[in-house]
Amino acid sequence: MTTTTASRDNTTDNERPMIELKGLNKWYGDFHVLRDINLSVRKGERIVICGPSGSGKSTMIRCINHLEEHQEGDIVVNGMPLTQDIKQIEAIRRNVGMVFQHFNLFPHLTVLENCCLAPIWVQKRPRKEAEAEAMQYLERVRIADQAHKFPGQLSGGQQQRVAIARSLCLSPEVMLFDEPTSALDPEMIKEVLDVMVELANEGMTMLCVTHEMGFAKTVADRVIFMDQGQIIEENAPEPFFNNPQSERTQLFLSQILGH
Amino acid sequence: MSIEKTPSRVTEKMIDARSAPSDSIGTIAWLRTNLFAGPINTLFTLFACYLIYLLIVPSLQWALIDANWSGTTRADCTGEGACWVFISARLDQFIYGFYPEELTWRVDIVFAIFAALVAWLAIPNMPVKGLVAIATLAVFPFIAFFLLHGGSFGLEVVGTHEWGGLMLTLVLAVVGIVAALPMGILLAMGRRSDMPIVKSICVVFIEFWRGVPLITVLFMASVMLPLFVPGEVNLDKLVRALIGITLFQSAYMAEVVRGGLQAIPNGQTEAGVALGLGYWRNMGLIVLPQALKLMIPGIVNTFIALFKDTSLVLIIGLFDLLAIVQAGLADPKWLGYSIEGYAFVALIFWVFCFSMSRYSQYLERLLHTGHKKR
Ligand SMILES: Nc1ncnc2c1ncn2[C@@H]1O[C@H](COP(=O)(O)OP(=O)(O)OP(=O)(O)O)[C@@H](O)[C@H]1O
Numbered sequence A: 001m002t003t004t005t006a007s008r009d010n011t012t013d014n015e016r017p018m019i020e021l022k023g024l025n026k027w028y029g030d031f032h033v034l035r036d037i038n039l040s041v042r043k044g045e046r047i048v049i050c051g052p053s054g055s056g057k058s059t060m061i062r063c064i065n066h067l068e069e070h071q072e073g074d075i076v077v078n079g080m081p082l083t084q085d086i087k088q089i090e091a092i093r094r095n096v097g098m099v100f101q102h103f104n105l106f107p108h109l110t111v112l113e114n115c116c117l118a119p120i121w122v123q124k125r126p127r128k129e130a131e132a133e134a135m136q137y138l139e140r141v142r143i144a145d146q147a148h149k150f151p152g153q154l155s156g157g158q159q160q161r162v163a164i165a166r167s168l169c170l171s172p173e174v175m176l177f178d179e180p181t182s183a184l185d186p187e188m189i190k191e192v193l194d195v196m197v198e199l200a201n202e203g204m205t206m207l208c209v210t211h212e213m214g215f216a217k218t219v220a221d222r223v224i225f226m227d228q229g230q231i232i233e234e235n236a237p238e239p240f241f242n243n244p245q246s247e248r249t250q251l252f253l254s255q256i257l258g259h
Numbered sequence B: 001m002s003i004e005k006t007p008s009r010v011t012e013k014m015i016d017a018r019s020a021p022s023d024s025i026g027t028i029a030w031l032r033t034n035l036f037a038g039p040i041n042t043l044f045t046l047f048a049c050y051l052i053y054l055l056i057v058p059s060l061q062w063a064l065i066d067a068n069w070s071g072t073t074r075a076d077c078t079g080e081g082a083c084w085v086f087i088s089a090r091l092d093q094f095i096y097g098f099y100p101e102e103l104t105w106r107v108d109i110v111f112a113i114f115a116a117l118v119a120w121l122a123i124p125n126m127p128v129k130g131l132v133a134i135a136t137l138a139v140f141p142f143i144a145f146f147l148l149h150g151g152s153f154g155l156e157v158v159g160t161h162e163w164g165g166l167m168l169t170l171v172l173a174v175v176g177i178v179a180a181l182p183m184g185i186l187l188a189m190g191r192r193s194d195m196p197i198v199k200s201i202c203v204v205f206i207e208f209w210r211g212v213p214l215i216t217v218l219f220m221a222s223v224m225l226p227l228f229v230p231g232e233v234n235l236d237k238l239v240r241a242l243i244g245i246t247l248f249q250s251a252y253m254a255e256v257v258r259g260g261l262q263a264i265p266n267g268q269t270e271a272g273v274a275l276g277l278g279y280w281r282n283m284g285l286i287v288l289p290q291a292l293k294l295m296i297p298g299i300v301n302t303f304i305a306l307f308k309d310t311s312l313v314l315i316i317g318l319f320d321l322l323a324i325v326q327a328g329l330a331d332p333k334w335l336g337y338s339i340e341g342y343a344f345v346a347l348i349f350w351v352f353c354f355s356m357s358r359y360s361q362y363l364e365r366l367l368h369t370g371h372k373k374r
């Protein structure tokens, strides 16, 4: 499906990690935001990233599709190394879907047009075909009946589901979620999480920054705890929650689970 | 006095809606609350009415009732009211300038095509708007040039020194508007660019043109430009004025556009970029459509300023509508009718500018529905 001119190495899909971060370092001016991040994500793996505010979670996942530029280290996505070359960056972005905290839907386009924009303009697919496929994805996030409304006419939960469908329309290999539910009212969180759980069950490779610990427990293969730009602890959910090793992880968990 | 426990209550009889008391709605009520609310308010209202009366009645008397409408020379004017004969006798010159009389049909055709195209684009729900827009921008300028200037298809050449009047004003304004908007958009994008060289060029350009008066620009265009351009290239005076006006107005336009671009949240660009859209698609499909909607008042404001600024070309010897009316006033046969002349010019300018203003308000309302929550 993905037609990329980008260079790839020759290892087969199964042994090659989907995302690989090696020795990643990033600074904002003099401020060292990401400190020596190493992370390898297999195909189909579901990772939940948590940590206190300002610890660099967003910055890390935004480096993966080059919304932020890193200064040191290597990023490889689906075999394609992230370089300065804009063609290579755009090839990677087509493989990586991203869902934002504030949805970032395009307010001047209808729900369906939001979804079809990239397939038509990036993948150069015929409008009819793109629309038909977009409708399928809207069906999957259970919002097909709103396809001709504008984003401003939908609730927050509905908008976030549209945003997920919009990313899926490019058939990405990886989905990045940056606190997808933290701008939502409690009663809407569930409808978005349900969609994410379904997506996880279908085998999508996912990196989610979220504080929804219930989601982490049921869905994640691995939970990562970050603090001050570093990965402090990384473990399967069961040991991570029941038996955290680092003191900082214990403190963080007691704070968010305590009340 | 002890406070009783509030008794519980249930309402069974539903109250039907009644109309509002008659003294709170309708014309009388409106007058009372807005014009005659108290003694001072009433005094002001009466005073204002008196002022309006003092102003309006003599004006109407002069412009309409006592005015002379028909005739060909000043002898047909009684001198009690306005002498519109001055306008009607010279109307052709005011519209076509010194364009040869037997060829003015060419100007009429251009006016007609232009009016039709603009109407097509302005009226909502007309079919094939995209095609018409492309025709207006890509085909119409050539047709207009061949008809107005001539020189091919067996049409006689009419040099730009013979152009004038309303026709010249419209040529200057339309070309200025059509060229300044895209240039302004590009300059604004350049000024917001990450590339330091592009950014500095745009900043210097914008700040230079915004810093000099248009009169200076026109003088430079007519006097200094020929000094820099190699001898054999003899740029037409009108073309030089057009270049000057366009560069000048595009700098203003750039700042209006930049304001609009800044109002679009970063998340929009990020979402577009994350979907794999490149810079130009992101701009064209996501940022500009939203920004232009916000910029309509500012853009139209610049258009209106540009339209009126075109009258400055008279200082480099081009006879736009204002200049040609002034020239008519200097004619010994028509001395003393300057009020009529300037009133006529003011009316024409006002009609064009007011239409632009109204259309922009209409457009804003049209584009607002649907995008906003209810
Ligand atoms: N553009 C920027 N310029 C300078 N500093 C920045 C910038 N963006 C983020 N930072 C800083 O980098 C640090 C990490 O930010 P980041 O957004 O990655 O945190 P986060 O873990 O996602 O936090 P949150 O839970 O609040 O979203 C913060 O201290 C923040 O202040």
Ligand SMILES: [Mg+2]
Residues within 6 Å of the ligand: A057, A058, A059, A178, A179
């Ligand atoms: Mg964040």
